[in-house]
Each structure stands twice: as structure tokens, then as C-alpha cells.
Amino acid sequence: MIQKNKIDTAVFGGKFDPPHLGHQLSIFLALEKYGFQEVWVIPSFSHPFGFHPGDFDTRLEMCRIMARPFGNRAKVLDIEIGSDNWNVRDKWKDFDKIEEMCREIVVIGRGKNEGSSFYLPDISSTMIKTIIKEGKNPENLLPSGIAEYIGKNKLYL
Numbered sequence: 001m002i003q004k005n006k007i008d009t010a011v012f013g014g015k016f017d018p019p020h021l022g023h024q025l026s027i028f029l030a031l032e033k034y035g036f037q038e039v040w041v042i043p044s045f046s047h048p049f050g051f052h053p054g055d056f057d058t059r060l061e062m063c064r065i066m067a068r069p070f071g072n073r074a075k076v077l078d079i080e081i082g083s084d085n086w087n088v089r090d091k092w093k094d095f096d097k098i099e100e101m102c103r104e105i106v107v108i109g110r111g112k113n114e115g116s117s118f119y120l121p122d123i124s125s126t127m128i129k130t131i132i133k134e135g136k137n138p139e140n141l142l143p144s145g146i147a148e149y150i151g152k153n154k155l156y157l
């Protein structure tokens with residue numbers, strides 16, 4: 001008998017500015033292909049490489065919209081509102097033990113990945129922002145509800 005005494009959780013971080021179908025598909029893959037019980041979606045508060053993402057609360061709300069189809073299996077967390085602690089993980093107590101308990105799955109996006117049996121669609125948040133600035137509708141690249149949220153809040157114009 002196999003006994004499971006922990007929750008198998010995937011942690012999915014990103015700018016999500018805006019979240020798109022590639023992001024949503026990554027959640028699906030974590031749950032359905034890789035068998036995680038839940039996914040924690042964590043929008044970054046700031047970016048270590050100098051990118052300046054949009055308003056945190058706006059991105060957080062769009063992530064909640066993106067995660068709705070997964071019910072309680074996808075949780076959107078605002079834990080990065082304080083700081084980006086990942087960059088100082090070497091200072092965490094017993095980080096090596098945390099790493100040993102984890103399995104790493106890297107999802108490569110934006111087109112076909114040679115040697116992989118699947119690939120994510122060639123979609124980026126930058127592409128979506130460009131489409132909006134050109135006055136076009138990006139709805140076919142976005143999870144249900146995101147295009148309406150962007151339009152209602154006049155984002156990325």
C-alpha cells in the first residue's frame with residue numbers, strides 16, 4: 001500500500017502580464033500530465049532582471065481569472081507582495097532539504113521544443129500587449145475572462 005502523507009504541489013511563478021493560454025496550459029500540464037494535486041500560481045511582485053511588470057494587484061486578479069477553471073486545484077497566492085525571496089534562497093534555513101523534497105519540471109514555451117513530445121503555443125505576454133496596442137483583439141490567445149478584464153480596465157493601451 002502506498003501512503004501519501006504530503007500534498008504534491010507545483011509552484012508556478014511568473015510575471016503573468018497578462019496571463020495567456022500558454023500559462024493556463026502549463027497549469028493543466030502540471031495537474032493532468034505530471035499528476036500534481038494542486039498548483040500554486042505566484043505572480044512576481046518585481047522582476048530580478050529589471051523588467052517592470054504592470055500593477056501587482058491587477059496581475060494577481062488576472063491570475064485568479066485564469067485559474068478559475070481548475071477550481072481549488074489551482075491557488076493564486078500573493079506571497080511575493082513582500083519581496084522576491086527566491087534570489088536569497090541560499091540564506092534560507094535548510095534550503096538543501098527543501099530542494100531534496102522537490103522534483104523540478106521545466107516547461108518550455110513559445111514553439112516546438114526539439115526532443116519533446118509536446119510543446120506550448122508560441123504565445124507571449126509581449127505579443128499580446130503589441131496586439132492590443134495595434135487595436136486588435138487578442139481574445140483567442142487569452143483564457144476566458146482575461147480579454148474582458150483587460151478591456152474593462154483599459155490595460156496595455
